[in-house]
Amino acid sequence: MLATRALRLVGKRAISTSVCVRGGHGVAKVEDYTLPNLSPEQASLKEKEKGSWAALSDEEKIALYRISFKQSFAEMTQGSSEWKSVVGGMFFLIGFTGLVVLWQRKYVYGPVPHTFEAEYKEKELQRVLDMRMNPVEGFASKWDYENKQWKK
Amino acid sequence: MAHPSQLGFQDAASPVMEELLHFHDHALMIVFLISTLVLYIIVAMVTTKLTNKYILDSQEIEIIWTVLPAVILILIALPSLRILYLMDEINDPHLTIKAMGHQWYWSYEYTDYEDLGFDSYMIPTQDLTPGQFRLLEADHRMVIPVESPIRVLVSAEDVLHSWAVPALGVKMDAVPGRLNQTAFIASRPGVFYGQCSEICGANHSFMPIVVEAVPLEHFENWSSLMLEDA
Numbered sequence: 367m368l369a370t371r372a373l374r375l376v377g378k379r380a381i382s383t384s385v386c387v388r389g390g391h392g393v394a395k396v397e398d399y400t401l402p403n404l405s406p407e408q409a410s411l412k413e414k415e416k417g418s419w420a421a422l423s424d425e426e427k428i429a430l431y432r433i434s435f436k437q438s439f440a441e442m443t444q445g446s447s448e449w450k451s452v453v454g455g456m457f458f459l460i461g462f463t464g465l466v467v468l469w470q471r472k473y474v475y476g477p478v479p480h481t482f483e484a485e486y487k488e489k490e491l492q493r494v495l496d497m498r499m500n501p502v503e504g505f506a507s508k509w510d511y512e513n514k515q516w517k518k
Numbered sequence: 519m520a521h522p523s524q525l526g527f528q529d530a531a532s533p534v535m536e537e538l539l540h541f542h543d544h545a546l547m548i549v550f551l552i553s554t555l556v557l558y559i560i561v562a563m564v565t566t567k568l569t570n571k572y573i574l575d576s577q578e579i580e581i582i583w584t585v586l587p588a589v590i591l592i593l594i595a596l597p598s599l600r601i602l603y604l605m606d607e608i609n610d611p612h613l614t615i616k617a618m619g620h621q622w623y624w625s626y627e628y629t630d631y632e633d634l635g636f637d638s639y640m641i642p643t644q645d646l647t648p649g650q651f652r653l654l655e656a657d658h659r660m661v662i663p664v665e666s667p668i669r670v671l672v673s674a675e676d677v678l679h680s681w682a683v684p685a686l687g688v689k690m691d692a693v694p695g696r697l698n699q700t701a702f703i704a705s706r707p708g709v710f711y712g713q714c715s716e717i718c719g720a721n722h723s724f725m726p727i728v729v730e731a732v733p734l735e736h737f738e739n740w741s742s743l744m745l746e747d748a
Contacts, residue, residue, distance in 0.1 A: 398571070443567055479643050481652040489649035494521070497709055500529040505521045507529075 399432065408433055519654060519711040520684075528685045531710055531731070535687030537601050545594055594686045607699045612668035615660065619672070619679030619692035619714070622721035626660045634745055635745070640724045654711045659728040663737040664707045672698045682717035683729050689715055713739035 404412065408429070414422065416428055422430070431438070480486060498506045510517045520528055530536040616627040620637075628634040643656040662668050672681045674692035681700075682689035685708075690700040704710075712727040732740070 480650060481643065481646065486648055490651065493649040494519075495653075499519060499708070500521075501706075501708075502529040504524075504529045 404433065519583050520538060524668070530687065531706055531708060532652060532687055533687065533705060534601075534605055534702060536705075537604060538555065538687050541597050541601055544597055546740070548590060548594060552653050578742075584699060590728075596635055603738040610665045611661065611701055612666040614669045614671065615662070616671045616673070617660070617681050617692070617727075617740040618683065619674040619676075619718070620724075620727040621676050622658075622683070622714075623680075623725060624656075624725060626658075628741065632745055636748070638728070640726050651711070652729070653724060654713070655724055656728045659709070661730045661732060661735040661737055661740045662704060663674050664704050664731040666734070667701060667703050668702045669699060672700065677718045678716045679718045679725070681727060682715040683712035683727055684731065685710040685712075688712075691716055704729070707731045707733065 401412075401483075409425060411429060412433070414426070419427075419436070494510050495506055503505050508517050509515075526537055527542065529534075530539055611633050613628070613724070614630055614636045616629070617627045618627070620655045623637050623639045625635060625637045632686070636658050638656045638658045638660065640653065641657055643652050646652065646655065652705070670681065670688070670690070672690040672706065673696060674694045676694060679692035680689060681692055686702045686704065688700055709732055710729045712729070714722055714725045714727070716722075718725075
């Protein structure tokens, strides 16, 4: 009664705040708790299961298993070849992206600033070392000022 | 300044920045540990052959994974607050400089003793002498004496800017109509670069900050020369 009052207050939406077996769409599925509809052979097998299990043959045990479970452990854990197509597609798209980047560099972008020329970069490097930039653990700390070379 | 493709911080040029470096090491270590643990758990969950559909709850693990993150957060918060309060200590500066942000340059005023003021514009790329750093050099640097506490009052004349020098561990927003104060000590001489850190229009990326820390006599010579030129 409380539930119907609450539903009227909140609106005419369908609410499922608890596991409703009747609803059929909760976390607990009815198939997890009940047996499926059994054929006559399966029903008689289930009766036989109530006796001693040593009396069951291997095929009967497997048939009983198949009533309750869709797949065996081996079937469940077997892999597929899907990963090959995924990885292949991934590499293809990466390669295609590389082509797009190369095309852009050739046909879209303008020239880089003159500060990227090798001669300029040499002077820049010399200046960074002369100014002792990051002398503690960074750039200039890796240069041997006495022997004028990078530290080994 | 940073070298190309540098990922980490620049070397500290002030005591506060040193503290920040150590705190960053501490926090990053914690982050790496947590990430490694989570990645391990994910890989273990994805590759296990075990199944269990009927777990409903577990009080023990819920307690652990609530208390442990709280403890970790405290371990991060304590050093963090320590540095926060350290940055706010009374510092009795030797020199006060006003850094005013404009569109699109900085101007510095040294008015403790005389009336010294000048603008600091970025050197355009085509005007660089070979070896200068593109987009970082300015025509006039903010020169300060080394190993002296400096107070910088940051404000703006038009729109929001932000005065930042990473090597000194300093960043302060420049708000028009407001005076923001920050302070630092340059522990070693050198040139320290920074860039405007609040979007301010078309040339926001082209108004750098250059601080030069020099011995006191050199600073005095420089300020005399600047006063003559003015």
